Amino acid sequence: MTEQTDYRIELNAVTKSFPGVLANDRVSFAIKPGEIHALLGENGAGKSTLVKMIYGIMQPDEGEIRWEGEAIKVANPKAARKLGVGMVFQHFSLFEAMTVLENIALGMDAKISQNLLEDKIREVMDVYGLKLDPHRIVSTLSVGERQRIEIVRALLLNPQLLIMDEPTSVLTPQEVAQLFETLRKLSATGCSILYISHKLHEIKELCDQATILRGGKVVGECDPKQETSKSMAEMMIGGDLKQIEKEVKTEFGEPRFIVDNLSQDGEGDFGVALSDISFTVRAGEIFGIAGVAGNGQNELLMALSGETPSLNAETIKLDGKSVADQTILQRRKHGLCAVPEERNGHAAVVDFSLSDNAILTARDRMNLSNNGMIKHAQARKYTKDVISTFGVKTTGDASPAGSLSGGNLQKFVVGREIMQKPDVLLISQPTWGVDAGAAAAIHQAIVDLADNGSAIIVISQDLDELLAICDEMAVINEGRLSKTLKVGEASVDEIGLLMGGIHGEPSASQDQAENAHAH
Amino acid sequence: MSDTIIISIIMTVIGASTPILLAALGELVVEKSGVLNLGIEGMMLIGAVVGFAVTLTTGFHLLGIVIAMFASTLSAMLFAYLTLTLTANQVATGLALTIFGIGISSLMGEPYVGKTIEIFSSWFPASLAEHPQLRVIFGYSPLVYVSLALTFGVSYFLKKTRAGLILRAVGESDISAHSIGYSVIGVRYAAVAFGGAMAGLAGCYFSLVLTPLWSEELTAGRGWIALALVVFAAWKPSRLLLGAYLFGAIMTLELHAKAAGFSFIAPELLAAMPYLATIVVLALISLRKSSGLAAPACLAKPFKPST
Structure with missing residues (x-):
């Protein structure tokens, strides 16, 4: 008998509960040195809570964590880093107004001079092929570059275990390929990687082992390379995964939504200017807009929805009416509904009840108010309809929006618009941070709405999603929209290149992309 | 105009500016960490009365200053406990702290009204401190030199040190x-x-250097000016120095104008200072995104760590 163990980290019956919820129920798994281990699970399955305990942000109620055979207590993130645990967060823990160098310095526990740190950063970037300018201010960087800061920050500590929380949700296909290359190099040096994602084909491609969580419990372990995406998804949601039923359409109705040479100046220091955006969406058609975050998607959504009306009414036509100078409420009355990307605070008021949130956008179309007086009974009925139709898990229409998990709130805000039967639906990141089951339900609802003759515009960074549900798509890059591509005819590589800039330097910095445009 | 008048004007301006600079430097650090403490005026008054009382009783200026700073820090800790630990609203709590400071300082200062102490004056030898020309450099209270050193100190701390980086990050x-x-x-x-x-240090400057006596609401709204100054200086210590001296110059000018029989700042306006300053500061802070002001992004946002 020897105390020697084959595992870098082992979790034994780790349990954590919050008031009313058992987030982790006797979770056990182990990771070997150099292994890339996937942690799979729906939203609310307890993945985040689990990794927060490994990283010392939270403490387990029961159970033990063993590090290289020894039972340990991870008191705080500092202690975790001392052990050799690095973490790259899904929501980056970056400081926007500071430089890359300052951000990295903040993640270091040892005192180190700026010059020495800069040398070390360049060394790490060389080894792993990561490109970054240490003196750039973070707010000027793309999301992919921001993630690189987090990765460099973690790598500088020579981690023995690197935790990646949903790392690819904001990257272009080329950036994802580059990230995987970095991770493989890292695992070859013996570093273990705990990889959290809901993108099953990525897990198949990258990971050696997978642990599947459902409702806080481990429900299965598998070798992802031996499984199909479908079989893993079914383990994850504990039932059959519904395939999206969508027929390939070649015939569409009349044009319902026409954008004609829409241009707009960028607002403030970090806003993106829109230039000469033109596209047409016909009845029954789903039009996708792909692109890496921060290339003008938010500005475009606000211009189209009416949050930032334009002076020139002609640039947007809704069923033949010029509406570009109208406000969001006026456009809503004319049949244009919108679901913005950010659920908390933009699509929904977190402290308001679900039925109050329903009143906010469905007031006119669903007749929820009468001469300025709210019809609460109708509002509650409408809210309950949305909840039951879209399978929103909540205690009722009176619960505050903020009490719902991300995926459930997303189902609610999407459902709230779709059930108003809009003529044109504008939707951004419909399944951002949403689990596979909920995503399939949202996709199906969008497809069904189109089948009933609505025109739909989907803005998303998730290329798989666009390829699955759209009929036509275009790519936005630096506020410019590419030519329209037919889904099914365009290759992922072609779209990926458009996402990285016209001349397609997949890892190109902003500057290079700008030069490409200057030609 | 002779040298002596110019020198005396410069000295008056620096004298009037120093307490504003001291208080604003403190508030700048507080705001850089993401907290908005509107209670400066109250803390200054507590510092002023404690500093005066201790100095009058013991005869030691330095002891008065140290105990005054301790007392005002204690009142700041009350604010910190309410806003940071109990996550109370920072604006409301800060205003309450000012009202509390005004009240308790009046109460504590009651026995000391009308008494005077020796001015906490320059430590340089009289040959320098009272020299007709050189006094423009050597003739100030030690607190003036301290305020200048602290300006550079705070600037260096925020820009160059690791602790300063962490504070800004927070x-x-x-x-x-x-x-x-x-x-x-x-x-x-x-x-x-x-x-x-x-x-507290700024308050001491009023009761030990400027006047030197105690009367109710001795600081006359300077705490609010310090607060506004932090915003106008865009959270930069060097601009704070400039702004404080500029404001000191205006106050001095007003003083001289009044003596000459006319006034360009209505006393009502000065009386309204606390309210105006609060409104202006809060408005500017909420405007920060569009105006490109470098306000700390988490200013006045309560923080509740998840456990």
């Missing part, structure tokens, strides 16, 4: 700082304590 994104593993609440407690000590 004010910039509390959630990020927490997830990296810094104690957001701990850093903010320390910053609020520093702000309290500086406000």
Whole structure:
């Protein structure tokens, strides 16, 4: 008998509960040195809570964590880093107004001079092929570059275990390929990687082992390379995964939504200017807009929805009416509904009840108010309809929006618009941070709405999603929209290149992309 | 105009500016950590009355100053406990702290009204401190030199030191700082304590140097000006120095104009200063995104760590 163990980290019956919820129920798994281990699970399955305990942000109620055979207590993130645990967060823990160098310095526990740190950063970037300018201010960087800061920050500590929380949700296909290359190099040096994602084909491609969580419990372990995406998804949601039923359409109705040479100046220091955006969406058609975050998607959504009306009414036509100078409420009355990307605070008021949130956008179309007086009974009925139709898990229409998990709130805000039967639906990141089951339900609802003759515009960074549900798509890059591509005819590589800039330097910095445009 | 008049004007301006500079430096550090403490005026008054009382009783200026700073820091800790630990609203709590400071300082100062002490004056030998020309350099209270040193000190701390970087990080994104593993609440407690000590020092300057006596509401709204100054200086210590001296110059000019029989700042306007300053500061802070002001992103946002 020897105390020697084959595992870098082992979790034994780790349990954590919050008031009313058992987030982790006797979770056990182990990771070997150099292994890339996937942690799979729906939203609310307890993945985040689990990794927060490994990283010392939270403490387990029961159970033990063993590090290289020894039972340990991870008191705080500092202690975790001392052990050799690095973490790259899904929501980056970056400081926007500071430089890359300052951000990295903040993640270091040892005192180190700026010059020495800069040398070390360049060394790490060389080894792993990561490109970054240490003196750039973070707010000027793309999301992919921001993630690189987090990765460099973690790598500088020579981690023995690197935790990646949903790392690819904001990257272009080329950036994802580059990230995987970095991770493989890292695992070859013996570093273990705990990889959290809901993108099953990525897990198949990258990971050696997978642990599947459902409702806080481990429900299965598998070798992802031996499984199909479908079989893993079914383990994850504990039932059959519904395939999206969508027929390939070649015939569409009349044009319902026409954008004609829409241009707009960028607002403030970090806003993106829109230039000469033109596209047409016909009845029954789903039009996708792909692109890496921060290339003008938010500005475009606000211009189209009416949050930032334009002076020139002609640039947007809704069923033949010029509406570009109208406000969001006026456009809503004319049949244009919108679901913005950010659920908390933009699509929904977190402290308001679900039925109050329903009143906010469905007031006119669903007749929820009468001469300025709210019809609460109708509002509650409408809210309950949305909840039951879209399978929103909540205690009722009176619960505050903020009490719902991300995926459930997303189902609610999407459902709230779709059930108003809009003529044109504008939707951004419909399944951002949403689990596979909920995503399939949202996709199906969008497809069904189109089948009933609505025109739909989907803005998303998730290329798989666009390829699955759209009929036509275009790519936005630096506020410019590419030519329209037919889904099914365009290759992922072609779209990926458009996402990285016209001349397609997949890892190109902003500057290079700008030069490409200057030609 | 002779040299002596110019020199005396410069000295008056610097004298009038110093307490504003001291209090504003403290508030700048507090705000950089993401906390908005509107209680400067109250903390200054507590510092002023304690400093005066201790100095009058013991005869030692330095002892008065140290105990005054301790007292104002104690009141700042009350604010910190309410806003950081109990996550009370910072604006409301800060206003309450000012009202509390005005009240308790009047109460404590009652027995000392009308008494005077020796001015806490220059430590340089009289040959320098009272020299007709050189006194423009050597003729100030030690607190003036301290305020200048602290300006550079705070600037260096924020820009060059690791602790300063962490403090800015906490004010910039509390959630990020927490997830990296810094104690957001701990850093903010320390910053609020520093702000309290500086406000106490500023208060002492009134009761030990400028007047030197105690009367109710001795600081006459200077705390509010310090608060506004931090915003106008865009959270930069060097601009704070400039702004404080500019404001001191205006006040001095007003004083001289009044003596000459006309006034360009209505006393009602001065009386309205607390309210105006609060409104202006809050408005500017909420405008920060569009105006490109470098306000700390988490200013006045309560932070509740998830456990």
